[in-house]
Amino acid sequence: MDGYQFEYQCAEILKRNGFSRVQVTQSSGDQGVDIIAHKHRKKYGIQCKYYSYPVGNKAVQEAYAGANFYDCDRAMVMTNLTFTRAATELAEKLGVELWDHCPTTRYYSLLFKLMSLMNIVFFLYGILLLFLMQNKNMFPIQLPGDFLIGALLVAASVFGFLGWRFVLCNLAAGGIYLYLSLHTVLLPAITNAAYSDIQLVVLVPTVIYVLHACWLVGHKRH
Incomplete structure (x- = not known):
């Protein structure tokens, strides 16, 4: 699996968790948001990170900025692994949701x-x-x-x-x-x-x- 495939995997995970109108954005010029989704009348701007190491601050900042660009109510970062302590602290400060250990298989x-x-x-x-x-x-x-x-x-x-x-x-x-x-x-x-x-x-x-x-x-x- 590569980063592009992981985005579609995350889209499926979101659908299974009650999100609607889940749309994967263009691979280029996405302004830090890979997926647009909706839940409980809120619009989410979501960045997906398929990494072999913990996700850091940059992803949180990009998701926050991208969510504002797309006029989203919430920002989120999804990854197949975990987040650094700094990323977690920044996400709490900015109100960015973090989803770790997202499955990378179709199980x-x-x-x-x-x-x-x-x-x-x-x-x-x-x-x-x-x-x-x-x-x-x-x-x-x-x-x-x-x-x-x-x-x-x-x-x-x-x-x-x-x-x-x-x-x-x-x-x-x-x-x-x-x-x-x-x-x-x-x-x-x-x-x-x-x-x-x-x-x-x-x-x-x-x-x-x-x-x-x-x-x-x-x-x-x-």
């Missing part, structure tokens, strides 16, 4: 796609389970779970699919999946009751959504 979007696929499967399974529970006489098909499990699967998959960018939605999805994990796997294991191996799959989104919520909280503090 983030890949994870979103995998979780979206899993949520679609859980949603369809939940809908099917609810349908069969409502029509037991017409369709005497036995599937693992009951009406409550079906309703919770639908709710968790909707929270997970639509709320990937939001902390509360991730916590809601993770909490529901955690309950399902306890109800369908862990408690039966403790009581020596039978449970299906396929029910172990519900442990995966439990961990991912809780960790992703923590990741979102950490990046919102930058």
Whole structure:
């Protein structure tokens, strides 16, 4: 990856964190701003630094000046590594946001796609389970779970699919999946009751959504 590719990677990260109208500026004559983005009715001027060493004062100064040039409300610097102490102090003084350790690979979007696929499967399974529970006489098909499990699967998959960018939605999805994990796997294991191996799959989104919520909280503090 080079600096130009990193700018587009940062644009994707911003989109995943609730920014809209994310636009990468021209590579030349950008006045210190690589990306223009909007969030909460504020316009952000963002500089991206793909470095092999900590980012210093100059990047903060350029972002601050560039944000003023583009009439932005906030300035931001994103980097794949960290910032020097001087850069951090200057950013606090000028009100420039700093995002460090931005991922340089596509794992983030890949994870979103995998979780979206899993949520679609859980949603369809939940809908099917609810349908069969409502029509037991017409369709005497036995599937693992009951009406409550079906309703919770639908709710968790909707929270997970639509709320990937939001902390509360991730916590809601993770909490529901955690309950399902306890109800369908862990408690039966403790009581020596039978449970299906396929029910172990519900442990995966439990961990991912809780960790992703923590990741979102950490990046919102930058």
